[in-house]
Amino acid sequence: MTSGTLTGAGLSLGTAAVWGGGDFAGGIATKRTNVFRVVAGAHACGLLLMLLLVWLTAEPLPPRSTLLWGAVAGIAGAFGIAALYQALSIGRMGIVAPVASVITGVLPVVAGMYSEGMPDRIQLAGFVLALVSIWLVARPDGEIDTHRGLGLAVLAGVMFGLFLIAGKQAGHHGVFWPLVAARTVSTLLMLLIVAFSAADKRPLRPALVPILFSGILDTSANALFIAATQHGRLDVTAVLSSLYPASTVVLARIFLKERISATQNAGIVGALISVALIASR
Numbered sequence: 001m002t003s004g005t006l007t008g009a010g011l012s013l014g015t016a017a018v019w020g021g022g023d024f025a026g027g028i029a030t031k032r033t034n035v036f037r038v039v040a041g042a043h044a045c046g047l048l049l050m051l052l053l054v055w056l057t058a059e060p061l062p063p064r065s066t067l068l069w070g071a072v073a074g075i076a077g078a079f080g081i082a083a084l085y086q087a088l089s090i091g092r093m094g095i096v097a098p099v100a101s102v103i104t105g106v107l108p109v110v111a112g113m114y115s116e117g118m119p120d121r122i123q124l125a126g127f128v129l130a131l132v133s134i135w136l137v138a139r140p141d142g143e144i145d146t147h148r149g150l151g152l153a154v155l156a157g158v159m160f161g162l163f164l165i166a167g168k169q170a171g172h173h174g175v176f177w178p179l180v181a182a183r184t185v186s187t188l189l190m191l192l193i194v195a196f197s198a199a200d201k202r203p204l205r206p207a208l209v210p211i212l213f214s215g216i217l218d219t220s221a222n223a224l225f226i227a228a229t230q231h232g233r234l235d236v237t238a239v240l241s242s243l244y245p246a247s248t249v250v251l252a253r254i255f256l257k258e259r260i261s262a263t264q265n266a267g268i269v270g271a272l273i274s275v276a277l278i279a280s281r
Contacts, residue, residue: 007231007232008228008229008230008231008232008236008237009228009232009236009240011224011225011227011228011231011237012224012225012228012232012236012237012240012241013240013241013243014221014224015221015222015224015225015228015240015241015244016221016240016241016242016243016244016246016247017244017246017247018217018218018220018221018224019217019218019221019241019244019247020097020244020245020246020247020248020249020250020251021213021217021247021248021251022213022214022215022216022217022218022220022221023084023085023088023093023097023214023218023244023248024088024093024247024248024251024252024255025210025211025213025214025217026038026039026042026081026084026085026088026210026211026214026218027084027085027088027089027093027248028207028210029042029085029207029210029211029214030085030086030088030089030207031089032202032206032207032210033200033202033203033204033206033207034194034197034200034202035082035085035086035089036082036190036193036194036197037194037200037204037207038085038207038211038214039078039081039082039085039186039190040187040190040191040193040194041204041207041208041211041212041215042081042211042212042214042215042218043078043081043183043186043187043190043215043219044183044187044215045211045212045214045215045216045219046179046183046215046216046218046219046222047180047183047184047187047219049215049216049219049220050176050179050180050183050219050223051180053176053223054176054177054180057176059174059175059176059177060174061177062173062174062177062178063173066169066170066172066173066174066177066178066181067170067177067178067181068181069166069167069169069170069178070166070167070170070177070178070179070180070181070182070185071181071182071184071185072162072166072170073162073163073166073167073170073178073182074181074182074183074184074185074186074189075185075186075189076159076160076162076163076166077159077160077163077182077186077222078185078186078189078190079155079159080155080156080157080158080159080160080162080163081156081159081218082190083152083153083155083156083159084096084097084100084152084153084156084160085214086149086152087100087149087150087152087153087156088149088248089149090148090149090152091148091149091150091152091153092148092149092252092258092260093248093249093251093252093256093258094245094248094249094252094253094258094260094264094268095137095149095150095260095264095268096149096150096152096153097153097244097245097248097249098133098137098245098249098267098268098271098272099134099137099150099153099154099157099271100153100154100156100157100160100245101157101242101243101244101245101271101272101275102130102133102134102157102242102271102274102275103153103154103156103157103158103160103161104156104157104160104161104164104238104241104242105130105161105238105239105241105242105274105275105278106127106130106157106161106239106278107157107158107160107161107162107164107165107238108161108164108165108168108234108235108238108239109123109127109235109238109239109278111161111165112233112234112235119235119278122277123277123278125277126273126274126275126276126277126278127274127278129270129273129274129277130270130271130274130275130278132267132270133267133268133269133270133271133273133274134267134271135267136263136264136266136267136270137264137267137268137271161238164225164234164237164238164241165234167182167222167225167226167229168226168229168234168237170182170226171226171227171229171230175223175226175227175230176223178226179219179222179223179226182222183219221241221244225237225241228240228241235278239275239276239278240275242275243272243275243276245268245271245272246272249268
């Protein structure tokens with residue numbers, strides 16, 4: 001394994017750890033106020049962070065095509081994060097996050113089949129394990145409502161997969177400028193939705209701190225992901241980054257005392273193992 005591959009793998013795992021923390025914070029914020037207000041606030045914080053990093057690093061302005069890919073990533077990411085935060089707020093974080101992660105990791109690999117050929121047998125085994133794991137996680141339980149938020153989790157996974165594919169394209173000529181484009185588009189889109197949605201009478205103040213953490217962590221993870229794609233293949237980077245539920249589950253168990261059945265635990269472990277198998281090439 002080359003130093004570039006090791007760097008890409010390290011950045012991808014860093015992406016997963018930071019993404020998971022951002023998702024936990026976003027899910028907490030969405031329990032307290034409307035999801036679109038959460039995403040608008042979080043992405044506005046992320047935009048300010050990226051503008052600061054552009055200024056500090058003096059990253060040159062990339063070609064227009066890079067900014068356009070960043071905008072596409074921003075649209076997909078905005079709807080993905082809104083779906084995930086809503087799912088995390090109404091479902092169990094330890095169940096919703098792994099389902100979303102499997103879909104997130106699988107989609108870029110499926111796209112890669114057309115451009116780079118079929119995956120090997122180990123990766124195909126990972127696909128099979130992923131499907132079985134989703135069934136175990138979503139299986140009805142007598143004491144736990146396993147279905148709440150699962151549809152939104154699938155939608156989030158699809159949108160995140162599209163974000164990763166577009167993010168790879170946007171990352172050819174920069175890290176921070178593509179995310180400036182992404183966050184500008186996503187923030188404006190969410191603000192537009194908030195403006196035309198029914199007013200949320202709940203106060204925003206209790207959600208401000210988790211919104212801030214969500215925005216900083218999520219946008220930082222996106223920057224790590226784009227940097228990772230510059231050192232390795234999209235499919236491997238995507239599926240390693242999709243290990244993000246690990247930190248979400250740990251935080252949910254520590255702070256929310258979530259309980260998950262043995263069958264669902266097996267599904268969660270299987271989902272994470274499937275990601276590793278898919279990344280084995």
